[in-house]
Amino acid sequence: MSETIPTVGKLTSPSVICELLNGLGHRPNKGLGQNYLIDSNILGILVDAAKISESDRLLEIGPGLGALTQALLAVGAPLTAIEKDKTMVSHLRKTFPHLTLLEEDVLDVNLNALFAGDVNKIIANLPYAVGSRFIVNALEARPLPECMVFLVQKEVADRLTAQPGGKTYGPLAIWSQLNYEVTSVKKVSPNCFLPAPKVWSAVVKFQKRPAPLAEVTDPERFKQLVKVAFQQRRKQIGSNLRKNLPRFFRGLESCGIDPSLRPEQIPITQWVALAACAGNAR
Numbered sequence: 001m002s003e004t005i006p007t008v009g010k011l012t013s014p015s016v017i018c019e020l021l022n023g024l025g026h027r028p029n030k031g032l033g034q035n036y037l038i039d040s041n042i043l044g045i046l047v048d049a050a051k052i053s054e055s056d057r058l059l060e061i062g063p064g065l066g067a068l069t070q071a072l073l074a075v076g077a078p079l080t081a082i083e084k085d086k087t088m089v090s091h092l093r094k095t096f097p098h099l100t101l102l103e104e105d106v107l108d109v110n111l112n113a114l115f116a117g118d119v120n121k122i123i124a125n126l127p128y129a130v131g132s133r134f135i136v137n138a139l140e141a142r143p144l145p146e147c148m149v150f151l152v153q154k155e156v157a158d159r160l161t162a163q164p165g166g167k168t169y170g171p172l173a174i175w176s177q178l179n180y181e182v183t184s185v186k187k188v189s190p191n192c193f194l195p196a197p198k199v200w201s202a203v204v205k206f207q208k209r210p211a212p213l214a215e216v217t218d219p220e221r222f223k224q225l226v227k228v229a230f231q232q233r234r235k236q237i238g239s240n241l242r243k244n245l246p247r248f249f250r251g252l253e254s255c256g257i258d259p260s261l262r263p264e265q266i267p268i269t270q271w272v273a274l275a276a277c278a279g280n281a282r
């Protein structure tokens with residue numbers, strides 16, 4: 001059953017936002033990335049990209065004044081939202097009395113419990129300061145959501161969607177694309193937010209793959225390998241690993257990886273193979 005949508009004005013309207021903020025005696029908190037979405041086309045793109053049906057169970061991070069929340073509730077699927085700011089929380093409780101709202105820092109939330117409790121899609125205009133950390137936490141939680149649509153800084157979107165050989169290819173692309181097809185849906189101008197941030201943003205979509213690109217046997221070992229390798233991304237993988245992770249260096253040959261390659265040239269499946277080879281070689 002869809003919740004009765006409250007009669008707040010259009011929550012992407014700058015005048016409605018200013019009026020609400022004045023009424024709440026609140027100024028946008030920069031540290032909490034409070035850049036409210038004022039472009040209803042982008043709002044529509046976020047919702048459409050998630051292809052929501054009434055049988056989905058949704059999670060929103062940082063509902064703020066509720067522009068996206070209102071659009072998600074209108075679809076009629078159950079929605080849980082996580083908001084850290086007390087003033088936003090009290091506004092949201094009054095405006096959307098039937099919303100399941102957790103007043104918490106999203107980085108402290110037990111995502112395993114939330115995901116196991118059925119959340120299958122996440123949609124969020126993520127706060128800048130915690131965006132990539134939250135995404136990494138979500139990628140490490142289980143079971144993985146089927147679809148995630150985020151509005152993030154363009155620079156983060158570039159790292160999430162990067163392909164081998166590019167300057168932005170690194171751990172974030174590798175963690176993300178192992179289990180998801182990650183696509184950049186739309187570049188978003190600073191003018192779509194109030195207050196306008198200094199940088200461009202982008203809508204990115206994570207669609208879970210039917211099966212991971214490769215099966216990681218030991219996630220901790222895999223993570224350690226990728227992290228250490230990319231700490232010196234300009235260095236050849238052979239000399240880097242010989243010095244810093246000799247156990248993995250010995251695996252290069254058996255995995256058929258040329259030691260003169262730089263980390264950014266190695267595709268995801270080869271990173272997985274190398275982590276596994278090194279495990280066998282112990």
Ligand code: SAM
Nearest residue numbers: 032036037062063064083084085105106125127
């Ligand atoms: N969803 C609204 C919109 O699109 O207009 C607001 C998005 S605003 C970019 C980010 C929201 O995340 C703010 O409401 C902020 O208070 C909240 N937030 C910031 N850091 C958070 C955290 N660590 N945990 C939960 N919410 C957070």
